[in-house]
Amino acid sequence: MTRRVLVLVGVLVAGCASTGQVSLGEVxxxxxxxxxxGGYAELSRRYxxxxxxxxxxxxxxxxxxxxxxxxxxxAVFDDFVAIQKTLVLYMQTLSSLAGDGRYxxxxxxxxxxxxxxxxxxxxxxxRHVAAYTGMTRLLxxxxxxxxxxxxxxxxxxxxxxxxxTLIDAMIVLTRIYEKANENERKTVLGLFxxxxxxxxxxxxxxxxxxxxxxxxxxTAEYKLIDRRYKLAQQGLTKVALGHQKxxxxxxxxxxxxxxxxxxxxxxxxxxxxxxxSGE
Amino acid sequence: MATSSHSNPGPASDGANTTPPSTPPRExxxxxxxxxxxxxxxxxxxxxxxxxxxxxxxxxTGLDMAGTDRAHALSSMQYVVDLADSVVCIADDLHxxxxxxIAGYNGRTMPxxxxxxxxxxxxxERLLRQYAHALYADAATFVIHDLKExxxxxxxxxxxxxxxxxxxxxxxxxTGLVGGIxxxxxxxxxxxxxxxGAALEKIQLHNAALKTLKPGSTAKT
Numbered sequence: 001m002t003r004r005v006l007v008l009v010g011v012l013v014a015g016c017a018s019t020g021q022v023s024l025g026e027v028x029x030x031x032x033x034x035x036x037x038g039g040y041a042e043l044s045r046r047y048x049x050x051x052x053x054x055x056x057x058x059x060x061x062x063x064x065x066x067x068x069x070x071x072x073x074x075a076v077f078d079d080f081v082a083i084q085k086t087l088v089l090y091m092q093t094l095s096s097l098a099g100d101g102r103y104x105x106x107x108x109x110x111x112x113x114x115x116x117x118x119x120x121x122x123x124x125x126x127r128h129v130a131a132y133t134g135m136t137r138l139l140x141x142x143x144x145x146x147x148x149x150x151x152x153x154x155x156x157x158x159x160x161x162x163x164x165t166l167i168d169a170m171i172v173l174t175r176i177y178e179k180a181n182e183n184e185r186k187t188v189l190g191l192f193x194x195x196x197x198x199x200x201x202x203x204x205x206x207x208x209x210x211x212x213x214x215x216x217x218x219t220a221e222y223k224l225i226d227r228r229y230k231l232a233q234q235g236l237t238k239v240a241l242g243h244q245k246x247x248x249x250x251x252x253x254x255x256x257x258x259x260x261x262x263x264x265x266x267x268x269x270x271x272x273x274x275x276x277s278g279e
Numbered sequence: 280m281a282t283s284s285h286s287n288p289g290p291a292s293d294g295a296n297t298t299p300p301s302t303p304p305r306e307x308x309x310x311x312x313x314x315x316x317x318x319x320x321x322x323x324x325x326x327x328x329x330x331x332x333x334x335x336x337x338x339x340t341g342l343d344m345a346g347t348d349r350a351h352a353l354s355s356m357q358y359v360v361d362l363a364d365s366v367v368c369i370a371d372d373l374h375x376x377x378x379x380x381i382a383g384y385n386g387r388t389m390p391x392x393x394x395x396x397x398x399x400x401x402x403x404e405r406l407l408r409q410y411a412h413a414l415y416a417d418a419a420t421f422v423i424h425d426l427k428e429x430x431x432x433x434x435x436x437x438x439x440x441x442x443x444x445x446x447x448x449x450x451x452x453x454t455g456l457v458g459g460i461x462x463x464x465x466x467x468x469x470x471x472x473x474x475x476g477a478a479l480e481k482i483q484l485h486n487a488a489l490k491t492l493k494p495g496s497t498a499k500t
Contacts (some may be wrong), residue, residue, distance in 0.1 A: 047419075050412065058409070059402040065409035072416045079423045086430045086437075093440045144447050151443040159436050162429035172422050176360065180415045183367055187408045190374050194401050197381050198394055 024098035024152055026262035027246065027253065031098060034239045035091035039232030039276045040170055046225070047177040048077045050184055057191050080173060089168050090159060098152050100253035132199050153250050160247040167240040171233055178229035187224040189215065226274060235272040238265055356421035363414035370407035377401060449489060456485040 006055040051070035056064055192215040198206050242265035377400050379388070389397070459481035466474040 041365075057405070059405060061402065062406045062409045065406065065413060069409065069416050072413075072420070076420050076423060080419070080425075083409045083423065083426060083430065086433050090433050093437045093444070093482065097440050097444055143477045144450050147443075147450075148447060151440060151447075155436060155440045159433055162433045162436075165429045166426065166433065169422050169426055173419055174355070176415050176419045176422070179360070179363070179367075180412060183370075183408050183411050186344065186367075186371065186374065187405050191401065194374075194377055194381060198389055198397065200386060200388060230479070 024149060024253065026259045026266070027152055027156075028095050028098040030242050030246065030262050030264045030269075031091045033266045033273070034242070035088045035095060037235045037239060037269060037273055037276075039228060039235055039272075040174060041081060042176060043174060043177050043229060043232055044077065044084070045182055047080075048073055050180060051138045054184055054187055057188050078197060083166050083173075084168055087163065087170070090163065093161075094152065094155055097148065099154060138166050143233035149253070156243070156247050156250055160243060163243050164240055167243075171240075172233050174236065178226075178233075181222070181229065188218055188244045189222070192218075231272050231276050235269060235276070238268050238272065241265070242269075292412065356418045358420065359414055359418040363411045363418065366407055366411040366414065370404045370411065373404045373407065377404065452485045452488045455483060456489065459485055 050073065051066050054066060055063065193209055196208055197213070199211075200270055242262065245258075245261055245265070246253075249255075249261070252258050314385065374389060377397055459478055463475060463478035463482065466478055
């Protein structure tokens, strides 16, 4: 009976273990770095809150227009963020699917070995048990690894077109955010640039000093934020390119060239993320 | 685009609601200014050509939606962004001329009526910038217009992948379960009842894990 069980297990396992192991480490790293990129959500919020920041600088007429635009910005904000959430969830799942931790079945195989050992009295020798356990470990690993790489392959191939569409939308939106921010900067700083030179009476001195300090702070704030739009766009472009290249090279994921290329994207994404979080 | 034209009351909201940028209310006032090297009125005329190709079309879509081709053209996000950019350009030029006018006084105190005029022009500039903002908001809305479908497909794909992750988990648990059952059967066969408890515990453990990995055909790989 024992032998029959073992033979059955062996046949089942061997039938599925025809391909070698595919390296998914770089896929996992890339998906992980893509999911953690950041920038877009923060800039979406900043875009949503344009009205509040501009409000003190607006004339009543301009404020009326701004209020209406504010309503429209807020109405679509959830949609803007949903795009990113979809993409992040996709990348997180891809990272998890390409993950290695959950596929380490050693402990379970040891259980199997223990079970087999308990049946060894019926003629099966210890070394046979060890051999069977070892082989099963190897073959079960091969089953899951093959299933795993096939699943990753399907996800990347089937998802690529939509991933590209969503990232493209995010890049376009980030460009619009950037333009709106530039327009906001000119609204805020422009007021001071015009008012400060006109206030040259003695009585205005204190006010002018305060205005200059405010102008300095605001100038610094906009300079910092300007950089973030560029970084976010660069990051999204890298994610789009990396996913596209991964899609094109799915059949040679284990090749040195492909792994090196994906590692390059991961490196760039990490640099961009650090730059975004370091400011 | 059409939404923005309607929803934004013009600076002088009497009719010119879709072409506010080309008709700043201070134009006449500014051009009548004395002692100016070049009047803001002249600025407005210089920048108007930049806007003129866009403005009449904006007007047309806002008011008559007859031509579907035109409406289609206006629904192009890039067109709206370009239009917004041109409004920003006009505001930039206006700002530049305001600063030039102020700089012309070279530190001398500007008379109050002149200041009032400069402030009025600054208000106009900021109003123009709000129209540009409104157009950017329209453009952004166009961007997300057709995204529901790709988002939905990607969500389905992600859910499928999550199911595959679950099934791979099942492979592991089934392997553990088989081990437990073998241990149980072996222990009973050999009369080692002391191990039966441990074997049952293993079976229960993996069985419980399999249950959490539901739904559906858990035992299959």
